[in-house]
Amino acid sequence: MRIAWAIAINDLKQRLRDRSAYIVGLVAPLGLAVVFGFVLAPAQNFEVDAKIGVVDLDRGPVAELFVEGTLAQQPNVELVRIDSVDAAMALVDTEVTPFSADEDIAHAVIVIPAGFSDDVQSDRPVVMEVIANETSDVEAGMAVAMTQGFASEMSSVRVAVATVEEVMQQPVDRLATGAEVLITESPAAVVDVTASTKQLAPVTYAAAGMAVFFVFFTVQFGVTSILQERHDGTLARLLVAPIPKWVILAGKSISAFVVGVVSVAVLVVATTFLLDAEWGPVVGVGALIVAAVVAAMGIVALVGSFAKTAEQAGGLATMLGVVLGFLGGTFFDVSQAGGWLADARFVAPHAWFLRGLADLSAGDAAVVVVPVLAMLAFGLVTGAIGMVMLRKGLRP
Amino acid sequence: MKALAIARINLIRHFKDPGIVFQTFLLPVLIVVLLGATSGAGTAQVGFVADQSDSLIAELRAALAASDTFDLAEYGTADEAVRAVERGELQGALIVPGGYEATLRGGGNVTLEFVGRTDEQIGGVGTIVDSVVKQQATLLRAARFAEDRGLATFQTALETAEGMQSTLPPVQVEVSMAGEPWKLAELGRFDLWSQNMLVLFMFLTTLQGASAIVASRRLGVTQRMLSTPTTARTVIVGEGTSRLVVALIQGAFVLLGTWLVFDVSWGDPLTALIIVVAFAAVASGAAMLLGALAKSDQQAGSIALAGGLVLAALGGAMYPLAVMELLSDTVYRVAHVTPHAWALEAFEELTAFGGGLVDVAPFLGVLALYALVFYALAVWRLKAVMRRTAHG
Numbered sequence: 056m057r058i059a060w061a062i063a064i065n066d067l068k069q070r071l072r073d074r075s076a077y078i079v080g081l082v083a084p085l086g087l088a089v090v091f092g093f094v095l096a097p098a099q100n101f102e103v104d105a106k107i108g109v110v111d112l113d114r115g116p117v118a119e120l121f122v123e124g125t126l127a128q129q130p131n132v133e134l135v136r137i138d139s140v141d142a143a144m145a146l147v148d149t150e151v152t153p154f155s156a157d158e159d160i161a162h163a164v165i166v167i168p169a170g171f172s173d174d175v176q177s178d179r180p181v182v183m184e185v186i187a188n189e190t191s192d193v194e195a196g197m198a199v200a201m202t203q204g205f206a207s208e209m210s211s212v213r214v215a216v217a218t219v220e221e222v223m224q225q226p227v228d229r230l231a232t233g234a235e236v237l238i239t240e241s242p243a244a245v246v247d248v249t250a251s252t253k254q255l256a257p258v259t260y261a262a263a264g265m266a267v268f269f270v271f272f273t274v275q276f277g278v279t280s281i282l283q284e285r286h287d288g289t290l291a292r293l294l295v296a297p298i299p300k301w302v303i304l305a306g307k308s309i310s311a312f313v314v315g316v317v318s319v320a321v322l323v324v325a326t327t328f329l330l331d332a333e334w335g336p337v338v339g340v341g342a343l344i345v346a347a348v349v350a351a352m353g354i355v356a357l358v359g360s361f362a363k364t365a366e367q368a369g370g371l372a373t374m375l376g377v378v379l380g381f382l383g384g385t386f387f388d389v390s391q392a393g394g395w396l397a398d399a400r401f402v403a404p405h406a407w408f409l410r411g412l413a414d415l416s417a418g419d420a421a422v423v424v425v426p427v428l429a430m431l432a433f434g435l436v437t438g439a440i441g442m443v444m445l446r447k448g449l450r451p
Numbered sequence: 452m453k454a455l456a457i458a459r460i461n462l463i464r465h466f467k468d469p470g471i472v473f474q475t476f477l478l479p480v481l482i483v484v485l486l487g488a489t490s491g492a493g494t495a496q497v498g499f500v501a502d503q504s505d506s507l508i509a510e511l512r513a514a515l516a517a518s519d520t521f522d523l524a525e526y527g528t529a530d531e532a533v534r535a536v537e538r539g540e541l542q543g544a545l546i547v548p549g550g551y552e553a554t555l556r557g558g559g560n561v562t563l564e565f566v567g568r569t570d571e572q573i574g575g576v577g578t579i580v581d582s583v584v585k586q587q588a589t590l591l592r593a594a595r596f597a598e599d600r601g602l603a604t605f606q607t608a609l610e611t612a613e614g615m616q617s618t619l620p621p622v623q624v625e626v627s628m629a630g631e632p633w634k635l636a637e638l639g640r641f642d643l644w645s646q647n648m649l650v651l652f653m654f655l656t657t658l659q660g661a662s663a664i665v666a667s668r669r670l671g672v673t674q675r676m677l678s679t680p681t682t683a684r685t686v687i688v689g690e691g692t693s694r695l696v697v698a699l700i701q702g703a704f705v706l707l708g709t710w711l712v713f714d715v716s717w718g719d720p721l722t723a724l725i726i727v728v729a730f731a732a733v734a735s736g737a738a739m740l741l742g743a744l745a746k747s748d749q750q751a752g753s754i755a756l757a758g759g760l761v762l763a764a765l766g767g768a769m770y771p772l773a774v775m776e777l778l779s780d781t782v783y784r785v786a787h788v789t790p791h792a793w794a795l796e797a798f799e800e801l802t803a804f805g806g807g808l809v810d811v812a813p814f815l816g817v818l819a820l821y822a823l824v825f826y827a828l829a830v831w832r833l834k835a836v837m838r839r840t841a842h843g
Binding site: 073074075076078079082083086087090091093094095096097098101144147148149150151152153154175178179180181182183184185186187188189190191199200202203204206207208209210211213214215217218219221222223235236239240241242243244245246247248249251252253254255256272366367369370371373374377378381382386387388389390396397410413414416417 | 468469470471473474478481482485486488533534536537538539540545551555559560561562563564565566567568569577578579580581582584585586587588589590591592593594595596597599600602603607608611612614615616618619620621622623624625626627628629630631632633746747749750752753754756757760761764765769770774775777778779782785
């Protein structure tokens with residue numbers, strides 16, 4: 056075992072001198088995480104401001120309730136009161152740039168028909184109208200939602216007032232009764248408890264994705280250095296020394312493992328301070344990192360056992376690393392894809408790493424057990440096959 | 452002619468590497484498939500958790516399932532649904548408390564819980580879920596109102612309300628569209644990703660060729676070539692040609708492949724090809740420059756991988772440029788430091804806005820400038836390096 060350490064330490068020293076190792080292990084993932092943080096930030100803080108026109112052809116009490124009591128009270132809505140439908144159309148029927156709000160445009164226009172207030176208090180059909188700008192579908196969606204909300208409120212009030220009249224068998228002051236209905240608490244209400252959940256922030260996801268993506272490249276040298284040593288002739292010297300073959304493999308594995316874990320750990324620390332990434336409790340994150348490194352080493356060993364030269368091994372491992380990385384969602388979150396893709400991603404250890412991290416942010420360290428086992432299994436199976444074949448191939 | 456021979460040998464070496472062949476031809480198309488499939492499944496998933504299936508819950512479920520904004524997915528327990536939201540598998544989840552109908556009919560109030568994604572950008576599913584629940588509460592509130600006034604029992608009032616609702620027409624909202632749809636929203640699901648991946652991989656693969664340039668230098672191949680009656684200029688032209696051809700082959704392949712397989716629209720084909728040529732010039736220039744500056748082929752390889760991905764991410768080849776433009780002026784401007792953004796602008800003009808050669812000319816001009824600067828710097832550095840090598 057002492058010899059294994061000696062081999063490992065020698066390899067590590069070489070790594071420390073190799074500038075390209077720093078680029079792949081640290082600069083690239085950190086650079087990408089920083090860029091993603093920079094690019095994603097605006098979407099996180101973006102607020103949609105809708106400019107909504109309203110044409111009140113009714114001017115009755117119910118219309119006023121809608122315009123002044125509902126629309127004018129909305130945050131993020133700039134309300135423009137317009138006199139005629141023609142003038143409103145000129146504002147909304149125009150080509151706009153998404154999320155822009157120039158002087159002479161409206162994202163949507165709401166038309167309250169003449170006789171609206173009276174009709175709502177009758178049993179006649181009532182139709183409100185929303186004209187939405189096609190480009191401004193988000194802002195227009197807000198206008199539609201507010202109008203539909205009010206319409207369903209009015210439907211509800213109509214039913215309530217009619218029910219009262221029905222059971223009392225006499226007409227009531229519909230406007231006054233309706234106002235009372237409006238302040239009656241709805242028996243079923245939805246509360247948004249999103250804040251109580253714990254979700255990975257996009258920047259954490261990006262940082263984690265890059266860390267696990269690049270670790271598949273960082274650990275490559277463990278195998279490629281064997282092939283390189285064969286090429287350089289140093290392997291022959293190692294083999295004639297009284298060292299069992301497995302010790303050589305162990306030494307190479309130790310150094311690859313150390314470099315893998317250290318590079319991800321440095322990334323965790325760096326992204327925590329630079330990008331405010333929140334990785335979660337140390338124990339859980341540590342277990343995930345170790346398992347991910349093992350998985351990466353396993354696949355590299357397997358691929359490397361097929362290769363004849365270091366370049367070939369590097370090329371094949373990179374190819375697999377990229378495919379598994381994309382599939383596993385390191386660059387683009389594929390979890391909402393649904394169907395076969397959402398399941399297929401778990402072929403990649405990357406997906407397990409990201410899943411483990413997401414669960415970890417919400418639960419205690421125990422939730423990482425399954426992802427860790429999945430990655431370890433992946434690494435040990437591929438690694439065992441790879442090691443056996445590498446050992447066979449370990450000759451000058 | 453000698454330059455062409457050098458280029459030919461380089462190309463043969465380049466395409467002998469199965470990894471490179473894979474990355475040149477298969478990977479971009481594979482990723483377009485992956486991302487196209489992801490964006491194709493555009494409808495959000497909303498989880499629905501309800502203990503028992505009483506009639507009110509069945510109605511609620513039916514009303515939610517009728518929404519075309521999201522698909523409803525049943526979950527057994529609240530924990531599972533919340534976890535799915537936390538994992539990002541669901542856009543939101545509605546949790547209906549146990550004894551929903553019994554509580555309501557018994558005169559009590561119930562609170563339904565909704566969890567959504569914190570990173571949900573714009574146009575939430577929460578509002579829709581809320582309005583569906585409110586709609587259902589219409590009858591309940593009418594019944595509750597009558598009951599509170601002592602006019603009838605809840606049950607009687609509810610039955611009356613149901614009768615009233617069936618005779619009264621609901622207040623309706625008619626939605627009509629005006630203006631023009633956003634041009635970029637009209638692109639097919641594979642279109643944008645094809646443009647992005649074309650630009651990403653053309654640059655990345657070509658840049659990775661820099662390690663071959665460094666290897667030739669380090670192995671003394673360049674030196675030997677220079678010892679024959681071959682000028683540095685010829686060697687540089689040969690190297691440059693091979694990098695350019697690699698970029699062109701990949702660009703043309705992705706262009707043609709995505710058009711044939713996914714029916715991706717590239718606008719006017721000749722103009723699209725010219726953009727590919729211009730970007731190939733930029734990418735090969737960058738590869739030459741890196742080949743001149745890098746100290747070892749490993750170093751060139753890792754800088755190429757890191758640089759190729761970082762520039763793509765910054766330049767809008769991963770996160771759409773058009774979205775950057777909408778959300779942040781700063782990000783959009785920084786993106787244009789990269790040649791990627793200019794190439795993508797050109798493709799956008801060509802495909803979404805139906806532009807032609809004249810419309811994309813400004814973008815082509817910027818790309819040409821990039822290529823010129825890269826090549827000029829590369830030739831200057833390479834000549835210096837080769838002079839040293841030749842004498843050393």
